[in-house]
Amino acid sequence: MATTVASRSSRAVRPGGRSARVRAAVHGAALELAAEGAAEALTIPTIAQRAGVHPTTVYRRWGTVAELLADVSASRFAGDLVVPDTGDLRADLDRYAAGLAKDLTDPDTLALVRATVGIGGEQGAAVCRSERENQLVAILERDRARGNEPPGIEETTDAILAPLYYRAVFTNFPLDPAWVHGLVERLLADQTSS
Structure with missing residues (x-):
């Protein structure tokens, strides 16, 4: 059991791979939707759909749209x-x-x-x-x-x-x-x- 948790942890922090692709896709989707100017479109499900990921992935990583936009802006x-x-x-x-x-x-x-x-x-x-x-x-x-x-x-x-x-x-x-x-x-x- 400890091995599984450790290996999951190491996958979560590696600087490339799926995690980096998901982050880039979600950031890109949020930027596109913000640029389109429709604040009501800035929802986790809409951003996830645009990014081509499941909304659960976005909720798990960022929790809220505010957290996601803070991460996009910081980046x-x-x-x-x-x-x-x-x-x-x-x-x-x-x-x-x-x-x-x-x-x-x-x-x-x-x-x-x-x-x-x-x-x-x-x-x-x-x-x-x-x-x-x-x-x-x-x-x-x-x-x-x-x-x-x-x-x-x-x-x-x-x-x-x-x-x-x-x-x-x-x-x-x-x-x-x-x-x-x-x-x-x-x-x-x-x-x-x-």
């Missing part, structure tokens, strides 16, 4: 933006914000963010936010290592991430380059006047 957003390192905080933040704005104007990315936040609630928002905050922390810490006093992560998040995500997710206003650059300028102007 999609992990490392998708290059954290710039120009040697200058202003240039790094400008490039970072411009890259994020470009990412958020992609219709598939925006659909995934909206679905993850809408269905996943607080957990979904945390997934969408965490990788971005980690990237900003890296930029700010590098500037601190150069002997400067950059703004804090909360202030930077409020000045750059919050308006970008709000405008992208909840409005139809464009994320044009001048507006994005203005976010960084206001953050750093506030920093020097403090």
Whole structure:
């Protein structure tokens, strides 16, 4: 009996094979359905059917649509933006914000963010936010290592991430380059006047 459990465990964690194919198919199906824009279609049975797997497989692995979208988002957003390192905080933040704005104007990315936040609630928002905050922390810490006093992560998040995500997710206003650059300028102007 112990051998069966151990062998089942080792199959569950191997990085390829059926498990990886199922994950890729289910992630792909969830992304497609989110991009199609029908929130009511984002159900486990519909996602499973699109992925070509049994709904039980999806329920067992993810439990809820919110958990599945959190996993899809975490996978999609992990490392998708290059954290710039120009040697200058202003240039790094400008490039970072411009890259994020470009990412958020992609219709598939925006659909995934909206679905993850809408269905996943607080957990979904945390997934969408965490990788971005980690990237900003890296930029700010590098500037601190150069002997400067950059703004804090909360202030930077409020000045750059919050308006970008709000405008992208909840409005139809464009994320044009001048507006994005203005976010960084206001953050750093506030920093020097403090």
